[in-house]
Structures are given as C-alpha cells and as structure tokens.
Amino acid sequence: MTLAQATTTEAEPMRIGEYLLGHLRTYGLLFALIAIMIFFQISTSGTLLRPVNITNLLLQNSYIIIMALGMLIVIVSGNIDLSVGSVMGFVGALAAVMIVQLDVPYLLAIVICLVVGGLIGAAQGYWVAYWKIPSFIVTLAGMLVFRGLSLLLLEGQSVGPFPREFQALANGFVADVFPAGIGQTFAAMFGARQVNVLALGVGIIAAVAIVWSGLRARARNRAYGVVDEPRAFFIARNVIVVGAIVFIMFKLSTFRGLPNVLITMGVLTMIYAFLTERTVLGRRVYALGGNQKAAKLSGIKTERLTFLAFVNMGVLAAAAGLVFAARLNTATPKAGFALELDVIAAVFIGGASMSGGVGTIVGAVVGAFLMGVLNNGMSIMGIGIDYQQMIKGLVLLAAVIFDVYNKSKQG
Amino acid sequence: MSALLEMRSITKTFPGVKALDEVSLTVREGEIHALVGENGAGKSTLMKVLSGVYPAGSYEGEIHYSGGLAEFRNIADSEKRGIIIIHQELALVPLLSIAENLFLGNEQASRGVINWHGTFRRTEELLHKVGLREAPTTLVGKLGVGKQQLVEIAKALSKEVRLLILDEPTAALSESDSQALLDLLLELKAQGVTSIIISHKLNEVRRVADSVTVIRDGATVSSMDARTQEITEDAIVRDMVGRDMAHRYPARRRVAKDVLFEVQNWNVWHPEQSDRQVIKSANLKVCAGEVVGIAGLMGSGRTELAMSIFGRSYGQNISGSARIKGQEVDVSRVDRAIDAGLAYVTEDRKSLGLILEEPISRNVSLAHLQGVSQNGILNDNLETEVAERYRKAMNIRTPSVFQKVMNLSGGNQQKVVLSKWLFAEPGVLILDEPTRGIDVGAKFEIYGIINELSAMGKGVLMISSEMPELLGMCDRIYVMNEGALVGELTAEEASQERIMSLIVTE
Known part of the structure; x- marks a missing residue:
C-alpha cells in the first residue's frame, strides 16, 4: 500500500460522516420511501408489491407526478399554484365535451386541451409576473373560477365514456415487441406466468444508464478535484436504485407490461430534471427564486421567467387532466378536487423550500411516490379516510420540520 | 472615575x-x-x-x-x-x-x-x-x-x-x-x-x-x-x-486615455411620486483607465443615478443618452446594459448582489451564464474552473467554491460580487460603496483590484460615502447634491473641505 492510499483510507470515515450530514435530506427521503414500502409490504402481507398493485400505484399517481414537475418549478421560482386541481378538472371536462358530445377527433382534442392549459397558465402568470399580484391570490381565484367553469361545462353531470384510443392514454400498455417465445423462456426461468420482455429490457437499460451516468459524473468530479460522494455511498445508493428499478420492472413485466403512463412520466421526469439541473433556463429559475432582485440586476428577465413557469404549469395540469379523465373514462365535476394540495405536499416533502430557490425534480417525484405509497398502503390495510388524512398531514409536517432542523444544524 | x-x-x-x-x-x-x-x-x-x-x-x-x-x-x-x-x-x-x-x-x-x-x-x-x-x-x-x-x-x-x-x-x-x-x-x-x-x-x-x-x-x-x-x-x-500601513491606498499610476463612457442630460423621476425629479440633467464621463468618484450625502441621488443608468433599475420617465466609445448604447434593460459593457456592483450586496443560499460558483457565473454554457446547456466543470480562477485571482478566503455565499465574511462576499461582474467582462464598472462594512485588510485588497481594473483600461465609476476613500482612489471626483452633479474636481484640486463646500453652497 502506498502512502497516498493509506491517507485516503484514513480520511474516509470522517468524510462519510460529514457527507451524510450534508446530504441527510436526499438519503433520508430515499430511505423513508424504502422503509414505508417495507412496512406496507409486511403489513399488507405482500399485496403492496404484487404486480397488479404496482401497476395501479403508478396509474393512480401519474397525474400527481406530472403536475408535481410543473409545481416544483413554480415553487422554486418563489410562487405557488393553487389552481392546478381545478384546471385539471376543467381540462378533463373540456376533453369530454369535445370528444364525447361534439365528436372532435381525440388527437385534435388533446392538442386543443394542452393549448388551453397553456393559455390558462398564461392568464394567471400574467398577473403574477407583470402586475406583481401574489400568486397565492391569483391562483386561489383561478381555483374557484375553473372549478365553476367545469361545473358549467358539464352542466353538473358526468360525461363519458371515452373512445378506447383516448382511454389508452392512461390505461394502455405498450405491447411487447419481442417474439412471444423469448418471454415464455424468461417466464419459465423465473417461475412467472408470463414475462413482457420489453418492460424488463427497458428496466435493465434504464438501470444501466443510471449507473453509467453516475460513474461518468463521478469520474468528472474526480478530475476536477470536487469532493464527491464517498464510494460506499455511491455503491449503496446505486445498488438500491438499480435493484428497485429492475425489481419493479420485472414485476410489471409479469403483469401487463409497460403502462403508457409510465413512459410519459419517465420521459417528462427526465426532461424536467435535465431542464432544471443542466440548462441556463433552469439555473435562472433557481436564481429568481433565490433572490429575485439580485437575479434581475444580473440581467435575468425575471418577469418573463415567472410567466413561463405558470404557462408550463398550465400545460402540465392539462396533461394531467387528460390522463385523469382517460383513467376514470369519464369527466366529473368533482375531478381534481383538492388535488393541488397533494401536489404541493409532494413537492415540499421532496425538499423544496417555501421561500423559493431550493428543490429538485427527483425529490418532488420521490415525494409524490411517498404520498402515493402511503395512500395505497393505508387503503389496502383498510385504514379509514379519516386516519389517512391525519397521517398524511403529519408526514408532510415531519418532512418540513426535518428540513428546517437540518438547515439550522448546518447553520 | x-x-x-x-x-x-x-x-x-x-x-x-x-x-x-x-x-x-x-x-x-x-x-x-x-x-x-x-x-x-x-x-x-x-x-x-x-x-x-x-x-x-x-x-x-x-x-x-x-x-x-x-x-x-x-x-x-x-x-x-x-x-x-x-x-x-x-x-x-x-x-x-x-x-x-x-x-x-x-x-x-x-x-x-x-x-x-x-x-x-x-x-x-x-x-x-x-x-x-x-x-x-x-x-x-x-x-x-x-x-x-x-x-x-x-x-x-x-x-x-x-x-x-x-x-x-x-x-x-x-x-x-x-x-x-x-x-x-x-x-x-x-x-x-x-x-x-x-x-x-x-x-x-x-x-x-x-x-x-x-x-x-x-x-x-x-x-x-x-x-x-x-x-x-x-x-x-x-x-x-498588525502591520504598519504607511499607505492605506495602494499607489496607482494614472493613465489618461480617450473617453470611454458618457452620460448626457440624464433625467429620472421617482418611481412612485411621478412629480418628483430625482436626477436632474446629469452629465458625466469616464475615460478608459480612469477611476472617477461620485461624492455626496446620503440621499443625494448617487445610487439612484447609477441604478437608473444600469437598465433602468430605478425610477421612471428616464431620459438622456448613454454612449460607449462615442456610440449611443441601449441601456433600457439590465441585459442590454450588460451587453453594452456596463456592470453595476450594488451597495447592498446581501439583498441585491448575491444569492446567499447558493454556492460561490453559481454566484460568479450568474451575470454571464452564456460564458459557462453551450446552446443553453450548462457546463458545470467550466463553471467550477471559472469560479476557481476568480477565487485565486481575488484571494477569496474559502475552503472551496462550493461554499454557500452566506457563510463568507463581508469582504469575501464583496469579492464574489466583484468576480461576478468581472466575469461578465464589462468595459465600465459602476461600484456603489464597494468597501462598505468590510475590514481594513479587505478594503486594501479591493482598492488593489480597482487599480488593476483601471490598468486594464476599464473605466471605473465609484460611489462612496467615505471621502478619504474617494480622495485616495480617484483621478476625478463629481460632487452630487439633491439629484444634480454640482461640481467636478480633479485629484489635485479635491479635498474634504472643497467637496463639503460644494455640497453646502450649491
């Protein structure tokens, strides 16, 4: 052993402690999700992780996750959007009226709905960005207006059902492109009834991609002498993430394969994670939320950025509305009621800060899953809606208290 | 007793x-x-x-x-x-x-x-x-x-x-x-x-x-x-x-060159009270390599003048022209002012200059993100390199450039703000109270940086409430009172008494 190696191994233990303290939040969230999943897996005697339930879990939470992506950006920019539940319901109603009652081709209807969502976001963002009216007020008004508008549009009735193609938006699965023979071979190997090779393959490719990009970033950090994650953590984190992805995809592959919604969610999550972490645009949003005045004096067009954050939120709320309507196969006046609170809670559980400038896409998605697993697990256990609400509320409070405590510790 | x-x-x-x-x-x-x-x-x-x-x-x-x-x-x-x-x-x-x-x-x-x-x-x-x-x-x-x-x-x-x-x-x-x-x-x-x-x-x-x-x-x-x-x-x-500072201001070699930056007939009205004129037809110029001071009492309109020039960040109904090297430039928005080659280092670094929750590296790149990105995609390594370069050049005392700015002392924070604006490669820097609330040692370093900037041929416009600082640093000093530039003194003519008397008599 050379001297250099000796010193690095010596320095390691102290660094791990330091590192863990600095990144308690990231790991805490991941471990909390795992702990909750293990808890429900045991307490529901294995129901939680059955293929059909995993599929349900993804479908049930897809619209929350889609909206959480936009909400994260709105909250990082230092604002909030209380209207997303109503907007989602309104767009679902609009889709139903167009497709079911007016026979508009469903693809055209989807495009119109997304544009309408963008316009709704623009209408709200305009007042927030250019008139400096607090977003809380503007979107509270929006919440009431669009709730009312969907009632008006649906005349208080439920409208449905949708054509099969539109339903596939939420309930469809990607067909296996591989010959059935391969799937049967795998099925025999793993002792499963059937295996969707595409789903399993996508899972493995995703896992490999995650490890590869992690290794690359690590090598780059090394080269620039950046203090990075201790090796033990890197390995442990990757084993857990890769294990979870492959496990879930395997489970999915033994049921009906890849849900369309999972693809939509996955792609959107990747796009938004890239946008927020790696682009100039994303960086400016963080700067805006971190210190609006300083951002403005640094040449950032803060008004336009705020405006765009709301437009983006509107489009994503519309997308969520379409998925929701397709999943229920009907548009109801109550669709999306109080959902904005779940979305906002997911973002805060994911580590975003109320005052803006802090938060990550991955955190928001994990936060949404955490809430989703709680909902799902408690429902399976037969816990009443009364207790469910209380427990969710306390989890949100605990997460934020943990944040604040953590911050004061780092001082 | x-x-x-x-x-x-x-x-x-x-x-x-x-x-x-x-x-x-x-x-x-x-x-x-x-x-x-x-x-x-x-x-x-x-x-x-x-x-x-x-x-x-x-x-x-x-x-x-x-x-x-x-x-x-x-x-x-x-x-x-x-x-x-x-x-x-x-x-x-x-x-x-x-x-x-x-x-x-x-x-x-x-x-x-x-x-x-x-x-x-x-x-x-x-x-x-x-x-x-x-x-x-x-x-x-x-x-x-x-x-x-x-x-x-x-x-x-x-x-x-x-x-x-x-x-x-x-x-x-x-x-x-x-x-x-x-x-x-x-x-x-x-x-x-x-x-x-x-x-x-x-x-x-x-x-x-x-x-x-x-x-x-x-x-x-x-x-x-x-x-x-x-x-x-x-x-x-x-x-x-702990050492004898014979000179509290580093010696500077004066280089008189062509006029670099010029503001003519600049008028600004108060942002809320539209009948109140805050800046009254101000004219000023800064030559390349020159350090020009603006002296005046608190509330005389110095910061308002600077901020209104820098992308109309203050006031309304602004009129007047700004020229760089004789060419009229558009300074009607902050990004345009930056493109024109202006930089404004604020007097209030905590609330207007820095994002305290973010690390040094991200603060340094903020005003010139195109310098650390290609096609809108950030290059983190380049950003780290840039920050590292300024950390060394400015002698920012910190364990790493990933340190949050809020953990730095006032003097080091000020150096981060300066780094941010130097990275934007301006021709003219407006420094508003650049040494406020920082200690003697750090002040001396900031003065050194200002002198280096002028040696590089940049124009520096410096606002300060500390008259000895203006007298020690500037080649020329404008005196401002109640929104108007009421006098102009060369380094030889200027003294605390003369500046005060200009303020009092006008």
Whole structure:
C-alpha cells in the first residue's frame, strides 16, 4: 500500500460522516420511501408489491407526478399554484365535451386541451409576473373560477365514456415487441406466468444508464478535484436504485407490461430534471427564486421567467387532466378536487423550500411516490379516510420540520 | 472615575475555533469607549458575551459590572441592568409608528390596554431628547436610516440605559447624519450615559472616543486613553492589522486615455411620486483607465443615478443618452446594459448582489451564464474552473467554491460580487460603496483590484460615502447634491473641505 492510499483510507470515515450530514435530506427521503414500502409490504402481507398493485400505484399517481414537475418549478421560482386541481378538472371536462358530445377527433382534442392549459397558465402568470399580484391570490381565484367553469361545462353531470384510443392514454400498455417465445423462456426461468420482455429490457437499460451516468459524473468530479460522494455511498445508493428499478420492472413485466403512463412520466421526469439541473433556463429559475432582485440586476428577465413557469404549469395540469379523465373514462365535476394540495405536499416533502430557490425534480417525484405509497398502503390495510388524512398531514409536517432542523444544524 | 464595566480574561470557544482568547475590556463610568478591530476580530462575540446572548457559563473569565460580578443568562437580564445594544441591522418594525416601536415589548399599558395618551407624551419627550423632529405617529418605514438610528437610541433611552453599545452606528449614514449622531453621543455622555461604540471609521473614533481598545484575532492588542496620550489613526490601524500601513491606498499610476463612457442630460423621476425629479440633467464621463468618484450625502441621488443608468433599475420617465466609445448604447434593460459593457456592483450586496443560499460558483457565473454554457446547456466543470480562477485571482478566503455565499465574511462576499461582474467582462464598472462594512485588510485588497481594473483600461465609476476613500482612489471626483452633479474636481484640486463646500453652497 502506498502512502497516498493509506491517507485516503484514513480520511474516509470522517468524510462519510460529514457527507451524510450534508446530504441527510436526499438519503433520508430515499430511505423513508424504502422503509414505508417495507412496512406496507409486511403489513399488507405482500399485496403492496404484487404486480397488479404496482401497476395501479403508478396509474393512480401519474397525474400527481406530472403536475408535481410543473409545481416544483413554480415553487422554486418563489410562487405557488393553487389552481392546478381545478384546471385539471376543467381540462378533463373540456376533453369530454369535445370528444364525447361534439365528436372532435381525440388527437385534435388533446392538442386543443394542452393549448388551453397553456393559455390558462398564461392568464394567471400574467398577473403574477407583470402586475406583481401574489400568486397565492391569483391562483386561489383561478381555483374557484375553473372549478365553476367545469361545473358549467358539464352542466353538473358526468360525461363519458371515452373512445378506447383516448382511454389508452392512461390505461394502455405498450405491447411487447419481442417474439412471444423469448418471454415464455424468461417466464419459465423465473417461475412467472408470463414475462413482457420489453418492460424488463427497458428496466435493465434504464438501470444501466443510471449507473453509467453516475460513474461518468463521478469520474468528472474526480478530475476536477470536487469532493464527491464517498464510494460506499455511491455503491449503496446505486445498488438500491438499480435493484428497485429492475425489481419493479420485472414485476410489471409479469403483469401487463409497460403502462403508457409510465413512459410519459419517465420521459417528462427526465426532461424536467435535465431542464432544471443542466440548462441556463433552469439555473435562472433557481436564481429568481433565490433572490429575485439580485437575479434581475444580473440581467435575468425575471418577469418573463415567472410567466413561463405558470404557462408550463398550465400545460402540465392539462396533461394531467387528460390522463385523469382517460383513467376514470369519464369527466366529473368533482375531478381534481383538492388535488393541488397533494401536489404541493409532494413537492415540499421532496425538499423544496417555501421561500423559493431550493428543490429538485427527483425529490418532488420521490415525494409524490411517498404520498402515493402511503395512500395505497393505508387503503389496502383498510385504514379509514379519516386516519389517512391525519397521517398524511403529519408526514408532510415531519418532512418540513426535518428540513428546517437540518438547515439550522448546518447553520 | 471608576470602572463601570470590567471584562476580565474572557475566553470563548466555538467547536474548532477560539473566538476570544483572554480578552479584557475596561470601560469607565461616563466615557465613550471605542472598540475597533477588523471584521471577524471578535468584537461582536465580545458584545454578545456582555449582553448575555452567550449566557454566563458558556465562556471563561469574569464580567464585573457596576461594582459586582455579573452573570447574565440572557438579553433581558442585561437589559434590566441597563446594558442596551443597538445592532447594525436595526430592529424596528417599519409598518409600526415611532411610538409603537419605542415601546415595543414595553408597552405603556394597564391590564393589557395601551395608554396611548401616555405613550405619545413619553415618545415626544424621548424624541426631543435625541433631537428627532417627527410626529410619534409617523411610520418608521417612512424615515431614513439616520432617523431610524435615532429612534433606536430613543428606544434605548426609554429603558433607563446605563451602558449603551452601538455596533457600527454610522455605517449606513451620510456624513451629516453621522455628525448628528456623534453629537448626540457626546450629549448623552454629558448626561452621564456610558457608551461603547464599535466602528470602522477611525476619524469618528478619534472625534468622540475617550479611550480605544483594539482587538485582533480574538485578543486585546492595545488600550489607549485619549486623555493621557494622543491617539492617531495610524496607530490604531497599525494595531488593527498588525502591520504598519504607511499607505492605506495602494499607489496607482494614472493613465489618461480617450473617453470611454458618457452620460448626457440624464433625467429620472421617482418611481412612485411621478412629480418628483430625482436626477436632474446629469452629465458625466469616464475615460478608459480612469477611476472617477461620485461624492455626496446620503440621499443625494448617487445610487439612484447609477441604478437608473444600469437598465433602468430605478425610477421612471428616464431620459438622456448613454454612449460607449462615442456610440449611443441601449441601456433600457439590465441585459442590454450588460451587453453594452456596463456592470453595476450594488451597495447592498446581501439583498441585491448575491444569492446567499447558493454556492460561490453559481454566484460568479450568474451575470454571464452564456460564458459557462453551450446552446443553453450548462457546463458545470467550466463553471467550477471559472469560479476557481476568480477565487485565486481575488484571494477569496474559502475552503472551496462550493461554499454557500452566506457563510463568507463581508469582504469575501464583496469579492464574489466583484468576480461576478468581472466575469461578465464589462468595459465600465459602476461600484456603489464597494468597501462598505468590510475590514481594513479587505478594503486594501479591493482598492488593489480597482487599480488593476483601471490598468486594464476599464473605466471605473465609484460611489462612496467615505471621502478619504474617494480622495485616495480617484483621478476625478463629481460632487452630487439633491439629484444634480454640482461640481467636478480633479485629484489635485479635491479635498474634504472643497467637496463639503460644494455640497453646502450649491
């Protein structure tokens, strides 16, 4: 052993402690999700992780996750959007009226709905960005207006059902492109009834991609002498993430394969994670939320950025509305009621800060899953809606208290 | 005179750092005692020990106050004994009136119902004492910083103060407000109030202090008594920095070149009161390689002028032209002003210059993100490299460029702001109070950077409330008063007296 190696191994233990303290939040969230999943897996005697339930879990939470992506950006920019539940319901109603009652081709209807969502976001963002009216007020008004508008549009009735193609938006699965023979071979190997090779393959490719990009970033950090994650953590984190992805995809592959919604969610999550972490645009949003005045004096067009954050939120709320309507196969006046609170809670559980400038896409998605697993697990256990609400509320409070405590510790 | 306060061998340790090492401080009854030292020397820590923020038992050593051993457990404890601190950041509620602020937490009430009549009467007495002619019902937010400072002092007086501690009371004040405040201190002294004043402004220290204690690196370096010896600024500076600073301003070689930046007939109106003209047809020019100062009192419109030029960040109805190298440039938005080659280093780095929660690297790149990205995609490594380069060039003291800016000292924060603007590669830098609230050593480094900039052929426009700084640094000085540039002096002509007389006579 050379001297250099000796010193690095010596320095390691102290660094791990330091590192863990600095990144308690990231790991805490991941471990909390795992702990909750293990808890429900045991307490529901294995129901939680059955293929059909995993599929349900993804479908049930897809619209929350889609909206959480936009909400994260709105909250990082230092604002909030209380209207997303109503907007989602309104767009679902609009889709139903167009497709079911007016026979508009469903693809055209989807495009119109997304544009309408963008316009709704623009209408709200305009007042927030250019008139400096607090977003809380503007979107509270929006919440009431669009709730009312969907009632008006649906005349208080439920409208449905949708054509099969539109339903596939939420309930469809990607067909296996591989010959059935391969799937049967795998099925025999793993002792499963059937295996969707595409789903399993996508899972493995995703896992490999995650490890590869992690290794690359690590090598780059090394080269620039950046203090990075201790090796033990890197390995442990990757084993857990890769294990979870492959496990879930395997489970999915033994049921009906890849849900369309999972693809939509996955792609959107990747796009938004890239946008927020790696682009100039994303960086400016963080700067805006971190210190609006300083951002403005640094040449950032803060008004336009705020405006765009709301437009983006509107489009994503519309997308969520379409998925929701397709999943229920009907548009109801109550669709999306109080959902904005779940979305906002997911973002805060994911580590975003109320005052803006802090938060990550991955955190928001994990936060949404955490809430989703709680909902799902408690429902399976037969816990009443009364207790469910209380427990969710306390989890949100605990997460934020943990944040604040953590911050004061780092001082 | 006997000692009112005696702090003996105070030692205070934080995990890993010895903030105070056997510091002693003796303040006699009825004197004004100046406590000076560089930022981070331990002045504030010492005052926190004194006021009970760090309770008895958390430090070693003894505090003797008013003839007995004092062991304060919290601020309320020390306030009860008449020790009152006025912090640099004023603790006033802007949306409450003067009267409400004065008696905040000490309301003149019986059974929870406030006696407004008595409150206003006492407020008027106190305001009279500090020489503030404002109605008790005036909202504090409507007052300037100087007047707010007086409200703080009135508040202290309402509590039967025996030992008044002022932390950098004149840092944010104009020359005349500072004078008024110092006069008030002398008057309070005559009434028997003892005070400790923490200050960076040595001329003020010399003017009012009866004795001076210098602290450096958490230890007492010297104690001087003005009644028995002559205290010179040089002696204080020497003790503060631990070396003889023959020149407080680095020597600069003057290079007169062509006109680089020119503003003509610049008019600005107040953002809310559209009938109030804040800047009145200002004309100024800065040559390449020239350092030009703008002197003036607080509220004379210097910052307003600078910010209105920089992307119309202040005011409305702005008219006038800005030229760079003779070409008219569009400075109507901040991004356009930056593109035109302007940079504005704000006087308020914490709220206008930095994103405190973010690391140094991200703050440095903020005004020039295209410099660390391709096609809108950031290059983190390049960003780190850039920050690293400025850390070395500017001598920013930090373990790494990933340190959050809020953890840096004032001087290092200022260097981060400067780095940010240098990275944007401007031709003209407007520096607004570039050395406010930073210590002597860091000031010297900032001056060095300014000289380097001018040697590179950049034009520097420097706003400062410290006249010696302008006189020491500038090739030319504009004097501003009530929104107009009322005079222009070359380095040879300029002196504090001439600048003041221009302000007073115009």
